[in-house]
Amino acid sequence: MGDATLRNREQMYRMVISQLLYDGYETLAVNLGKTVNTSLDCPPSNKLMRITQLGLQLDSEHQETRSVIDTVAPGIGIDLEFDTDVQTIAPEAALYETCYVTAHKGPCRAAAWNRDGNLVATGSDDASIKVLDVERMLAKSATPAAILASETAQQNMENHPVIRTLYDHIEEVTCLDFHPSIQILASGSKDYSVKLFDFSKPSVKRAFKSIQEAETVRCLSFHPSGDFLLVGTQHPTLRLYDVNTCQCYVASNPDEQHTAPVTAVQFCPNANIYASCSKDGTIKIWDGVSNKCVNTFKNAHDGNEVCSVTFARNSKYLLSSGKDSLVKLWEISTSRSLITYTGAGSGKQNHRTQAVFNHSEDYVLFPDEKTTSLCCWDSRNAERQKLLSLGHNNVVRCIVHSPTSPGFITCSDDFRARFWYRRSNTD
Known part of the structure; x- marks a missing residue:
């Protein structure tokens, strides 16, 4: 299995864990992290849900009207829906x-x-x-x-x-x-x-x-x-x-x-x-x-x-x-x-x-x-x-x-x- 595939799988697991945390299922998130040996420093985010929604919008069987929030690009500042893996450049x-x-x-x-x-x-x-x-x-x-x-x-x-x-x-x-x-x-x-x-x-x-x-x-x-x-x-x-x-x-x-x-x-x-x-x-x-x-x-x-x-x-x-x-x-x-x-x-x-x-x-x-x-x-x-x-x-x-x-x-x-x-x- 290539490095890119491993990274993609790690990212997928992190998004699942963050979605579980977002929805309040802390125990499930912890257990999943231990099972797949993934770090638990995943802040709560509904990023996975948004990716799923975007996928469904491209699916011919799920043509839904896009809301304004779905088309707005993230701005400067914290936004856990978009940037849970952002690399900070500001000084600590x-x-x-x-x-x-x-x-x-x-x-x-x-x-x-x-x-x-x-x-x-x-x-x-x-x-x-x-x-x-x-x-x-x-x-x-x-x-x-x-x-x-x-x-x-x-x-x-x-x-x-x-x-x-x-x-x-x-x-x-x-x-x-x-x-x-x-x-x-x-x-x-x-x-x-x-x-x-x-x-x-x-x-x-x-x-x-x-x-x-x-x-x-x-x-x-x-x-x-x-x-x-x-x-x-x-x-x-x-x-x-x-x-x-x-x-x-x-x-x-x-x-x-x-x-x-x-x-x-x-x-x-x-x-x-x-x-x-x-x-x-x-x-x-x-x-x-x-x-x-x-x-x-x-x-x-x-x-x-x-x-x-x-x-x-x-x-x-x-x-x-x-x-x-x-x-x-x-x-x-x-x-x-x-x-x-x-x-x-x-x-x-x-x-x-x-x-x-x-x-x-x-x-x-x-x-x-x-x-x-x-x-x-x-x-x-x-x-x-x-x-x-x-x-x-x-x-x-x-x-x-x-x-x-x-x-x-x-x-x-x-x-x-x-x-x-x-x-x-x-x-």
Whole structure:
């Protein structure tokens, strides 16, 4: 039997195993893997079903109408229906290096990237917000110390990575999000307010618009159009605000709401739905038009508080993390957890943090609370990569990855935010 035939047979067995996992038949999948002596690192996928459907469409006895999803080519990012065997080319987290460190006067608790990946904002317990230019941070780290020391005060100001420092909150800044198309930054705070800053003007320090809430603001997310802002607070009820009028909307059925404080919210990229999670241990999926809850993942992390939710670019999957120190990838259409990423700590976390994709969605990143190191997994098969020591002297409370390049920001209770980057010319 030739090598090509053996490879084809191995691939066929892997697709059968992944289909069994996809359909929930874990025991059968394990037994088949042992019988045919095939590796079980096959993430759940319905790839075999799609191949079968395509074959039936070519069969004269099974002429079926092709749906739109059957003719759409896979896009960038994770898609287990098409790319379970993709070779990742993006750098793993262990190859990133610290390029810049900025310090607040209190614990650093929040961060956000803009959609182009050229700006990042950090928020602190000291009530301040910093907006940093990514190119300036990279240039600063690449400039020899002797040249930096010889810069004049004017040159230092012109080249300084912190391009704006915003002050309009009176308590801790808990969350940040950039408007998708214009230079507006939204922030939420423990002072019960949401602020909108126009950071296009260098002299402006204060917000041009403020929304007063009845509880501590914990999370927020702009609609992809920028016209609406989703806000989660200490109160279980989600709020949706019209950015222009500040009109507030809530779901019509109170029974659909969470039963404990909201910990994270996010619109999916195509704006059809949005997701929320809570201290009540649930993840909820909401219709982006009707504002109604269309699905609830109960006990998403075995009853533990769910800390973060992040959509994949294609809006098919949702990445969640919980205080059980686990990260899970959910398939939204079937409401099932397809992959669990394990090994980030051995016990329950004390503080919330996020699980995030890297810019290509080849990897999942999640800070280990006890060791202040970064765990990294292959997003498609949950294979653990090398740990990255984050260099913080206290717990990492926030991590956000650039949407466009190999860079991320970590925020810590040691008052610092670190910018990590993988240069293309680094060995």
